[in-house]
Amino acid sequence: MTRSITLRVNGKEHTLEVPVQRLLIDCLRYDLGLTGTKEGCSVGVCGACTVLIDDEMISSCLTLAILADGRELRTVEGLAQADGTLSPVQQAFIDHGGFQCGICTPGMVTAATALLEAHPRPSEDDIKEWMMGNLCRCTGYYKIIESIQAAAAQLRGESVA
Ligand code: FES
Numbered sequence: 001m002t003r004s005i006t007l008r009v010n011g012k013e014h015t016l017e018v019p020v021q022r023l024l025i026d027c028l029r030y031d032l033g034l035t036g037t038k039e040g041c042s043v044g045v046c047g048a049c050t051v052l053i054d055d056e057m058i059s060s061c062l063t064l065a066i067l068a069d070g071r072e073l074r075t076v077e078g079l080a081q082a083d084g085t086l087s088p089v090q091q092a093f094i095d096h097g098g099f100q101c102g103i104c105t106p107g108m109v110t111a112a113t114a115l116l117e118a119h120p121r122p123s124e125d126d127i128k129e130w131m132m133g134n135l136c137r138c139t140g141y142y143k144i145i146e147s148i149q150a151a152a153a154q155l156r157g158e159s160v161a
């Protein structure tokens with residue numbers, strides 16, 4: 001059984017016919033070609049597949065595409081500005097070594113973006129708590145926390161160490 005749905009992804013509207021059991025991650029990656037969102041565990045544990053629906057973080061590996069019908073989605077591809085300038089969070093991950101292999105990075109950056117939109121001045125504990133659903137095998141997390149702190153400071157207009 002299929003259903004026609006309309007997804008607004010990174011400000012662009014897409015109407016497509018999908019099987020009712022199609023997962024959102026597959027819809028994004030295979031139907032829309034947005035391969036920035038990664039699949040790690042496929043069971044809602046690692047956070048690699050994090051996208052924002054109406055500014056809320058969700059695991060796209062657990063979400064049916066039909067449940068995103070008519071809603072506003074943001075993926076990692078939508079975080080940079082139209083001219084390609086990286087967002088403060090993306091740039092901070094580069095500047096502060098917030099990634100190594102990069103498989104977790106789209107989910108991390110997307111989750112961190114949601115954090116800083118909701119909490120412009122997070123403490124280290126706030127960051128750890130918010131990001132606990134995003135797992136990284138490579139960095140040991142300190143660099144990720146540093147990156148988020150630097151992005152937060154920049155977004156507040158403070159000088160970054
Ligand atoms: S791939 Fe979705 S949470 Fe791991």
Ligand code: FES
Pocket residue numbers: 098099100101102103104105135136137138139
């Ligand atoms: S940078 Fe490799 S898993 Fe996070």
